[in-house]
Amino acid sequence: MKVKNIAAIFLILLSIWILLNNQFQIEVMIIGVILSFVISIIMGSRITVFNELKFSFKSVFYTIWYLFVFLAELVKSNLDVARRVLTPSLPINPGIIKTKTVLKSKMGRMILANSITLTPGTLTVDIEDDILYIHCIDVCCEDIDKATAAIVDKFEKILVKIYG
Amino acid sequence: MGNILEIIGAVLVLLGSVFLFLGALGLVRMPDLYNRIQAGTKASTLGTFLTLFGLLLIIPEWWGKLVLLMTFILITNPVSSHVLARAAHYIKIPLTDKTVADLLNKEKTTYKVNEEIKNE
Amino acid sequence: MVNTLLFISAIIILLAILLTLYRFIKGPTAPDRLVAFDVMTVSSLALIGLIAKFSSRIIYLDVAIVYGLLSFLGVIIVSRYFERGL
Structure with missing residues (x-):
C-alpha cells in the first residue's frame, strides 16, 4: 500500500523535473532521480491521497x-x-x-x-x-x-x- | 507544413486572448462577487490554456515548460476560486438581488480541514 | 502574418488586464479585489508567454511558472485570512 503511494509521488516529481529542465542529459536525470526519491520517501507517509489511485x-x-x-x-x-x-x-x-x-x-x-x-x-x-x-x-x-x-x-x- | 501549424497556433492564441477579454468584461459587468468569480476565473483559465496551447503549436521546442504551465493552471485555478467563494460566503458577502435560492446554511460551515491540522 | 496575429492578441490581453484593474480599484469589498487580482495574474501568465515568444527566450517561461505559483499561494492565504484570521 505504502509502496504505491511513494511510487506515485516519485513519478509525479520526476515528470515535473523532466518537464522543467527540458533536456535528457544523464547528469540532470541522475540529480532528478535522487531528489525525487528522497522527497517521496520523506513525504510518503504524510500524503495519503494517492493510495486511492488504481493503475490498470x-x-x-x-x-x-x-x-x-x-x-x-x-x-x-x-x-x-x-x-x-x-x-x-x-x-x-x-x-x-x-x-x-x-x-x-x-x-x-x-x-x-x-x-x-x-x-x-x-x-x-x-x-x-x-x-x-x-x-x-x-x-x-x-x-x-x-x-x-x-x-x-x-x-x-x-x-x-x-x-x- | 510547419507554416500551417504556426497559423493555427496564432489563431488559437487570438481565440484565447478573446476569451481572456470576455472574462475581464464579465468581471466588470456582473452584479455580485459569486457571478464575478464564475465569469472571471474560468474564462481566464480557458483563455490562458488556449494561448499557451497556441504557443506550443508555434514553438514546439518549448513543450516541456508550456505543458507544465498548462497543467498547473488547470489544477490550481479551480482550487483558488473555490477557496475564495467559500471564504466569501463565510464572511457573508451578500448575494445579488436577482438570486433565487441560497440553500447553504451560513452558520454551519465545515471545518474538517482545521480539525485534521489540530490532530497532527 | 503570425507575428501580427500574436501582436493583436497581446494588445487584447493588455486591454483585459486594464479592465480587471478597473475592478481591482473600484471593487466594493475586499474579496472582489482578490478575484480581480486572480484574473489579472492568470491573464498576465498568457502575456508573459507571448513576450517570451517575441524575444524568443525560454527563460521567461520560468518567470511565468514562479509568478503563477506565487499568485496561487497569495490567493489561498488571503482567503484563509478572510475566513478565520491569521
Whole structure:
C-alpha cells in the first residue's frame, strides 16, 4: 500500500523535473532521480491521497476519456457564459443549490468538485460529506435530485468507474 | 507544413486572448462577487490554456515548460476560486438581488480541514 | 502574418488586464479585489508567454511558472485570512 503511494509521488516529481529542465542529459536525470526519491520517501507517509489511485488499463482508458468529456464541456459552457456576458440585458438567474454525490474516495470527490468549478455556470462553494453546495449562474431547479441529474451526473458516471 | 501549424497556433492564441477579454468584461459587468468569480476565473483559465496551447503549436521546442504551465493552471485555478467563494460566503458577502435560492446554511460551515491540522 | 496575429492578441490581453484593474480599484469589498487580482495574474501568465515568444527566450517561461505559483499561494492565504484570521 505504502509502496504505491511513494511510487506515485516519485513519478509525479520526476515528470515535473523532466518537464522543467527540458533536456535528457544523464547528469540532470541522475540529480532528478535522487531528489525525487528522497522527497517521496520523506513525504510518503504524510500524503495519503494517492493510495486511492488504481493503475490498470481500465482506469487509464477512462481517465483519458474523462479528459476529453471535460474539455468538450469546458469549451461548450465557456461559450454559454460568453453569450451571457455579451448580452446587454445580462440574463442571469443565480443561486446556491444542493447536489449529492455517490463518490466515496477523497480523490474522486476532489476531481469532481474541481471539474464542476471549472465548467462555467457552476461553482462549488462547499462540500459537506456527500452534499455539494453549488453556485449556479442559471438555476435550473432547486430540487436536490433534479439538480444532481443536471450538473453532477455527466462527470460522476465516468469517475465512478475510475475511483469506485 | 510547419507554416500551417504556426497559423493555427496564432489563431488559437487570438481565440484565447478573446476569451481572456470576455472574462475581464464579465468581471466588470456582473452584479455580485459569486457571478464575478464564475465569469472571471474560468474564462481566464480557458483563455490562458488556449494561448499557451497556441504557443506550443508555434514553438514546439518549448513543450516541456508550456505543458507544465498548462497543467498547473488547470489544477490550481479551480482550487483558488473555490477557496475564495467559500471564504466569501463565510464572511457573508451578500448575494445579488436577482438570486433565487441560497440553500447553504451560513452558520454551519465545515471545518474538517482545521480539525485534521489540530490532530497532527 | 503570425507575428501580427500574436501582436493583436497581446494588445487584447493588455486591454483585459486594464479592465480587471478597473475592478481591482473600484471593487466594493475586499474579496472582489482578490478575484480581480486572480484574473489579472492568470491573464498576465498568457502575456508573459507571448513576450517570451517575441524575444524568443525560454527563460521567461520560468518567470511565468514562479509568478503563477506565487499568485496561487497569495490567493489561498488571503482567503484563509478572510475566513478565520491569521
